[in-house]
Amino acid sequence: MTITWAAIRNVYAEVAVDHLSRAQALSLECPLDVFEQLFHEHHGDEGFADIVRFVDWATVEWEETALSGVALRRVAIPRPYQHAVDEARWRTAEEGVQDARPEIIEHWQTAGTWLRSPILIAGEVLRLSLDNECLVGFTRLGNLLGLLDRLEVVEAARHRVWLGRIQTARKAG
Secondary structure: OOOOHHHHHHOOOOOHHHHHHHHHOOOOOOOHHHHHHHHHOOOOOHHHHHHHOOOOHHHEEEEEEEEEHHHHHOOEOOHHHHHHHHHHHHHHHHHOOOOOOHHHHHHHHHHOOOOOOOEEEEHHHHOOOOOEEEEEOHHHHHHHHHHHHOOOOOOOOEEEEEEEEEOHHHHHO
16 A cells, blocks of 8 residues: 555644554554654645655655765755755854754764754655655754864764665565
């Protein structure tokens, strides 16, 4: 059964866990952190919906993995969000990480990475010939790129991300 962005949006509930429960009734398999960031927080964003409207979410499996700074420099950005990445990168390269939340700044300073894993999706899911595309976490990615540019974070350092790929069983079958 195909699960579309519209189907997930149509079962929206104000509380994320309730929204997830309704989406699971459609057979969606998705970790809560991914669901909150991707589906719940973006449920009313029509521009975002245009980017992901052709994805069959029933075919996507999620894995929290770690990618190097080198790999993250190559992550594609949807055109409408490129400015957010570029601005965060520039500000961070010029002034260091900027955020109104002290715990975010402290985490970047102590851990050299983001506090919450951004959401990436493999190009194959979007039917594109690219490796991975960032769907959520544009400012986080921009901050990291700025810190890499400042040489405050080494490119070999690994950073946790959620990565959605086509389910392995579906690839084989």
